[in-house]
Amino acid sequence: MSERTPLYDLHRELGARFVDFGGYEMPLHYGSQIEEHHEVRRAAGLFDVAHMGILDLEGPGTAAFLRRLLANDVARIERDGRALYSCLLAEDGGVLDDLIAYRRGEDRYRLVVNAATKSKDEAWIRAHAPASVRITRRDDLGLLALQGPASPTLLRRALPGPWDGLRPFAFAEERDLFVARTGYTGEDGFEIAVEASALEGLARRLLAAGARPTGLGARDTLRLEAGLNLSGQDMDPGVSPLESNLGWTVSFDDPERDFIGRTALAEEKRAGLCRRLVGVLLGRRAVLRHDQEVLDERGRPAGRLTSGGYGPSLDRGLGFARLDEPLRGPYHVLLHGRAEPLELVRLPFVRRGQPAYRPL
Amino acid sequence: MNSPPSDRRYTRTHEWLRAENDGTYLLGITDHAQSALGDVVFVEVKPAGTTVEAGGSVAVVESVKAASDVYTPFAAEIVAANADLAQRPEVLNQDPYGDGWILRLKPADGSDPGAGLLDASSYSRSLEDAHD
Numbered sequence: 065m066s067e068r069t070p071l072y073d074l075h076r077e078l079g080a081r082f083v084d085f086g087g088y089e090m091p092l093h094y095g096s097q098i099e100e101h102h103e104v105r106r107a108a109g110l111f112d113v114a115h116m117g118i119l120d121l122e123g124p125g126t127a128a129f130l131r132r133l134l135a136n137d138v139a140r141i142e143r144d145g146r147a148l149y150s151c152l153l154a155e156d157g158g159v160l161d162d163l164i165a166y167r168r169g170e171d172r173y174r175l176v177v178n179a180a181t182k183s184k185d186e187a188w189i190r191a192h193a194p195a196s197v198r199i200t201r202r203d204d205l206g207l208l209a210l211q212g213p214a215s216p217t218l219l220r221r222a223l224p225g226p227w228d229g230l231r232p233f234a235f236a237e238e239r240d241l242f243v244a245r246t247g248y249t250g251e252d253g254f255e256i257a258v259e260a261s262a263l264e265g266l267a268r269r270l271l272a273a274g275a276r277p278t279g280l281g282a283r284d285t286l287r288l289e290a291g292l293n294l295s296g297q298d299m300d301p302g303v304s305p306l307e308s309n310l311g312w313t314v315s316f317d318d319p320e321r322d323f324i325g326r327t328a329l330a331e332e333k334r335a336g337l338c339r340r341l342v343g344v345l346l347g348r349r350a351v352l353r354h355d356q357e358v359l360d361e362r363g364r365p366a367g368r369l370t371s372g373g374y375g376p377s378l379d380r381g382l383g384f385a386r387l388d389e390p391l392r393g394p395y396h397v398l399l400h401g402r403a404e405p406l407e408l409v410r411l412p413f414v415r416r417g418q419p420a421y422r423p424l
Numbered sequence: 425m426n427s428p429p430s431d432r433r434y435t436r437t438h439e440w441l442r443a444e445n446d447g448t449y450l451l452g453i454t455d456h457a458q459s460a461l462g463d464v465v466f467v468e469v470k471p472a473g474t475t476v477e478a479g480g481s482v483a484v485v486e487s488v489k490a491a492s493d494v495y496t497p498f499a500a501e502i503v504a505a506n507a508d509l510a511q512r513p514e515v516l517n518q519d520p521y522g523d524g525w526i527l528r529l530k531p532a533d534g535s536d537p538g539a540g541l542l543d544a545s546s547y548s549r550s551l552e553d554a555h556d
Contacts, residue, residue: 098463374465
């Protein structure tokens with residue numbers, strides 16, 4: 065049985081079409097996901113992300129524990145009120161999930177994790193945490209994302225507070241509100257945590273201020289164009305972050321830091337990567353699909369698409385492909401029986417509303 | 425959702441066919457079909473002049489969600505595609521029974537264009553039954 069977020073009734077009222085995602089009944093779109101996509105690139109969209117998990121960790125040794133738990137190094141967070149993206153790895157280097165760690169104090173952190181994996185993540189974290197670290201799953205909070213270039217103006221109007229002028233990946237808290245300048249669209253924007261009971265009221269204020277309700281359909285094409293992986297789809301426990309285009313998020317800088325998965329990743333680096341994740345782009349308006357096979361010039365299998373779709377901002381088919389190393393392009397996919405050439409690109413495809421890709 | 429107009433016939437695979445004065449038929453997909461597909465990204469129609477058997481595919485509608493074949497219920501020749509859809513595929517979502525028509529068909533000699541098709545009320549009932 066699917067769960068619902070506190071905004072379910074509001075979605076119904078707004079005419080949402082629903083889809084199951086991560087065990088939740090979530091809005092897919094409210095009429096047209098392509099229009100919603102353009103609205104986020106052009107102005108501002110509001111997303112219900114209350115299905116995601118929030119874990120608060122605090123107590124002596126929390127920072128040290130996170131330096132062991134996460135592939136990225138929380139010691140790189142310069143000060144309280146700043147955040148860091150990281151993978152959560154298994155011992156063998158497989159990606160259990162990705163998350164954002166927010167530093168609220170010396171030994172006080174908040175982790176925001178994905179919906180489908182939140183219970184597993186919590187169990188994993190508890191199993192590895194020392195007794196001095198107190199872990200609280202914050203199901204009493206709900207999460208909204210306000211994304212798009214008009215977000216700062218709109219937030220200032222609907223919800224004035226100390227978050228005005230935050231830098232990217234910074235956050236501020238006031239009473240029960242937690243506002244971070246983070247997101248999953250490649251646009252400016254905010255993610256806002258508030259008591260679940262206050263979520264609908266806040267959503268209505270942001271909608272009244274001009275944000276357009278935006279569903280998971282647009283969220284997927286926005287994050288694809290932004291070159292952002294979806295946990296469980298572009299990466300999972302069977303692959304490492306190095307073969308998921310996330311090498312930059314793994315910090316080997318401190319040789320003393322023995323994070324979970326380090327030995328396996330160091331060995332993988334030494335041996336050389338077998339596969340890598342790249343952006344792929346079609347030359348025309350079309351739709352790439354998850355799990356399509358990528359073929360080399362002689363028609364031999366060379367990898368698969370981990371995500372695929374139609375990118376409204378580029379008006380072309382695009383996606384991510386995990387390809388065998390060494391690369392041996394040119395590559396193509398078969399669409400309705402016809403070979404369509406794939407251009408390999410460095411991600412992201414789009415950033416802040418503009419094409420940003422470069423040939424690989 | 426728009427109810428199906430009564431000036432045309434329907435298939436169980438959610439196409440509509442409207443007889444034109446010149447003996448050809450316009451073919452499109454129903455409001456139910458476009459809604460299930462979601463935003464249409466492009467429509468690919470087989471070239472004009474192609475002849476297709478009854479039940480054969482005449483076009484593919486590719487949406488954000490899926491690629492879906494469009495079938496002719498009777499043997500026919502493809503006369504023309506709706507050129508507007510190449511530029512503005514969203515018209516298929518916005519006006520599936522009007523400007524969002526997909527192609528024009530000429531029934532093959534000896535084919536029976538009406539055979540096995542549903543009228544608007546039967547088609548509506550078939551949708552309700554499918555919901556039960």
